[in-house]
Amino acid sequence: MKSSSPLGKGHVPGFGVPTKPTFHGVPAPDQEPIKANLSTSQDEVLRKAGLANVYDNGGEELVAAAGSTKEHSDVVAPAVESAGDVGRQVVCLDVALLDASPYQPRLTIEPERLKELALSISSNGGLNNPIIVRPKANGRFEVVCGHRRWAAVETILGENKIDALVRDLTDARARVLAALDNHDEDLTDYEYGRAYRDLLDAGAVKTQTELCLQMGIGNALAHRRLSYTYLPAPVRLMLDENPKLIGVAVVSGFARLTKDGRGDLVLEAAKKIAAGEVSQERALAWAEFAEQRINQEEISVELALEEARQGSKLATSTPKAEPALEPLSVGDRVIAKSAFKAKGRRLVLDFEDAKDGADLFAAFKEFLKQRENAS
Structure with missing residues (x-):
């Protein structure tokens, strides 16, 4: 499996020593790919295409879209439009003026994928699509869409300028666009789940149905990805470091255990997965089986956790046979088969005839009423 490095947390294997210029803790490689030819500005491209009017604003050129929507325009609008978006300007920005978005869902960057992206940008002579930024009050710009493109241009290609589409966006809109921008990227299901929860909690989308419509996904997938947000806090911290620790195929089971008060089992299972001792599927099977044994009072929570910590074989087999x-x-007639379970706390009755069951239940209620009157 390819190694990943958390954003802003040290150097990434394959990127040389961390004495090189870095982008959020990711050092540049010893050898740069072919440098991109960015001598032709975005302004010039638009001018030649007849799609822009260029104005001199104190030495800074601002390109205003001229209303044409010809397909060959290099200005590509985001997937979702909003009547609330105001400013729409394409500029060539200094990368030193850019800040990462607080709504960026990506937790890690895979070095090899970033190198591939840089090579693609270089081969195409620059960005096909500008990044999307919004202006900040301090004169800097927040990158809403295109964090990987920004990283590739600055860190790998070593450029100090980048084409950017400037948009005046609300916080809610920036959240949605940040999530949408990564939907065709290689995000993990955990990263998607965090982004979806952020959209719902911030009110950027009102319901899960609206979330699905905005993201273009089914309700079942949205539900499973949101399940990550119900895991115990220590497990979510582990996922922040390794978003692939728990896959979407098993997360619903771990979330259900957490909601039922068995977060301690979920944490122990996650530790076993992180240590490479068991697969995700086997860890979930152990946690569910341990819960069953605890509920049937066959084993204490402490003993179940101690067994796991001592490296005992994780029991995931079928529980021991139920009592016969x-x-x-009633008289000579057998009306049901019965058994006490859970050490006498549960009575099981299996009736041959449903009428016998109804009659016995009615008689039992009458017995309880008479007992109450007698007391």
């Missing part, structure tokens, strides 16, 4: 059902008779 004994005949329950």
Whole structure:
């Protein structure tokens, strides 16, 4: 599996020593790919295409879209439009003026994928699509869409300028666009889940149905990805470091255990997965089986956790056989088979005839009423 490095947390294997210029803790490689030819500005490209009017604003050129929507325009609008978006300007920005978005869902960058992206940008002579930024009050710009493109241009290609589409966006809109921008990227399901929860909690989308419509996904997938946000806090911290630790195929089971008060089992299972001792599927099977044993009072929570910590073989087999059902008779007629379970706390009755069950239940309620009156 390819190694990943958390954004802003040290150097990434394959990127040389961390004495090189870095981008959020990711050092540049010893050898740069072919440098991109960015001598032709975005302004010039638009001018030649007849799609822009260029104005001199104190030495800074601002390109205003001229209303044409010809397909060959290099200005590509985001996937979702909003009547609330105001400013729309394409500029060539100094990368030193850029800040990462607080709504960026990506937790890690895979070095090899970033190198591939840089090579693609270089081969195409620059960005096909500008990044999307919004202006900040301090004169800097927040990158809403295109964090990987920004990293590739600055860190790998060593450029100090980048084409950017400037948009005046609300916080809610920036959240949605940040999530949408990564939907065709290689995000993990955990990263998607965090982004979806952020959209819902911030009110950027009102319901899960609206979330699905905005993201273009089904309700079942949205539900499974949101399940990550119900895991115990220590497990989510582990996922922040390794977003692939728990896959979407098993997360719903771990979330259900957490909601049922068995977060301790989920944490122990996650530790076993992180240590490479068991697969995700086997860890979930152990946690579910341990829960069953605890509920049936066959084992304490402490003992179940101690077994796991001591490296005992994780028991995931079928529980021991249930107590045998004994005949329950009225006179000479057997009306049901019965058994006490859970150390006498549960009575099981399996009736031959449903009418016998109804009659016995009615008689039982009458017995309880008479007992109450007698007391």
